[in-house]
Amino acid sequence: MSQKKIDKQMKQIEDKRAKGRVFKKDSSFLKAEENVFDVPTLKLLYSFANKGFINELGGSISTGKEANVFYAIGNEGEVAVKIYRINSSTFKSMDPYILKDPRFTHIRHSRKDIIFAWTQKEYQNLLRINKAGIRSPKPITFDRNVLIMEFMGENGVAYPSLKEIKMDDETARNFYDQIIENMRRMYVRASLVHADLSEYNILIDTEKEEVVIIDVGQAVTLNHPNAREFLTRDIENIKRFFKKFGIDEPTKEILERIKLKKEEDTIIEPDPEEITVGQENKEIKNKNIENEDNKNESIENENNRYENTENEDNKNESIENETNRNENTENEIEEE
Numbered sequence: 164m165s166q167k168k169i170d171k172q173m174k175q176i177e178d179k180r181a182k183g184r185v186f187k188k189d190s191s192f193l194k195a196e197e198n199v200f201d202v203p204t205l206k207l208l209y210s211f212a213n214k215g216f217i218n219e220l221g222g223s224i225s226t227g228k229e230a231n232v233f234y235a236i237g238n239e240g241e242v243a244v245k246i247y248r249i250n251s252s253t254f255k256s257m258d259p260y261i262l263k264d265p266r267f268t269h270i271r272h273s274r275k276d277i278i279f280a281w282t283q284k285e286y287q288n289l290l291r292i293n294k295a296g297i298r299s300p301k302p303i304t305f306d307r308n309v310l311i312m313e314f315m316g317e318n319g320v321a322y323p324s325l326k327e328i329k330m331d332d333e334t335a336r337n338f339y340d341q342i343i344e345n346m347r348r349m350y351v352r353a354s355l356v357h358a359d360l361s362e363y364n365i366l367i368d369t370e371k372e373e374v375v376i377i378d379v380g381q382a383v384t385l386n387h388p389n390a391r392e393f394l395t396r397d398i399e400n401i402k403r404f405f406k407k408f409g410i411d412e413p414t415k416e417i418l419e420r421i422k423l424k425k426e427e428d429t430i431i432e433p434d435p436e437e438i439t440v441g442q443e444n445k446e447i448k449n450k451n452i453e454n455e456d457n458k459n460e461s462i463e464n465e466n467n468r469y470e471n472t473e474n475e476d477n478k479n480e481s482i483e484n485e486t487n488r489n490e491n492t493e494n495e496i497e498e499e
């Protein structure tokens with residue numbers, strides 16, 4: 164496909180995005196957009212549009228520290244497009260959650276590599292969480308710094324967060340129990356800890372009175388060295404929020420509830436894609452090490468060749484000197 168056609172398609176995406184129903188025109192949002200829609204990201208969006216994942220890109224649903232989420236319509240209906248900002252993301256804050264994750268131990272420590280790995284990590288975490296019977300966005304596809312997933316809302320309006328909901332004590336108890344059960348399923352079935360659970364990343368389907376878990380990019384496996392610390396922090400966040408509704412369950416009891424295995428529980432096996440993340444980078448690292456070893460071996464061989472040549476030269480020089488001495492000796496004898 165010609166560059167002219169690609170540019171035209173990218174412009175159409177931009178035009179549709181700008182006309183989105185929930186497009187915000189405040190200066191802070193426009194400034195944030197400049198950091199989101201760089202040329203590589205626009206080309207990636209074009210690629211997704213060409214495959215039918217995005218037919219129309221609307222306005223912003225949310226703006227976070229690392230990413231912007233946009234409403235879109237694709238062949239599968241309403242979707243959310245999460246774009247991690249490569250230039251302005253506080254990617255250093257991602258380090259504790261990804262560099263110690265056994266699935267991502269071999270990634271390179273550059274900004275781009277960490278953000279690309281983080282996008283893949285969120286996709287894989289969503290796969291696990293959905294399989295565990297937890298309501299959360301169904302992941303559709305991802306590439307580089309863009310993740311496309313199910314839109315959690317209806318007709319372009321996202322579900323409200325737990326923070327935004329007005330509720331009585333009885334409703335609060337219902338949501339509290341759902342959250343603890345979701346934490347249990349995440350722990351027992353998916354072998355994950357959310358690691359950033361709070362009233363801000365829990366949505367509520369008000370019609371069904373159902374909890375929806377979002378923002379799982381930082382979720383870690385149970386063998387992460389900080390998993391216990393993150394789990395305790397999640398519990399304390401939930402306790403703090405629900406205390407005003409008269410709910411004050413001891414942390415120890417909540418931990419017991421979360422770790423309780425039930426007869427109907429099925430342990431989610433890691434997706435084969437997860438294994439390749441670290442493995443690919445490990446292979447790259449090993450290849451680099453191998454190349455370095457070969458390079459060193461080549462240098463060593465060159466040094467040995469040089470040393471052998473030098474020794475040979477010294478040997479020849481020694482023979483030549485010996486010959487000269489013999490000739491001198493012969494001359495001396497003749498003179499006598």
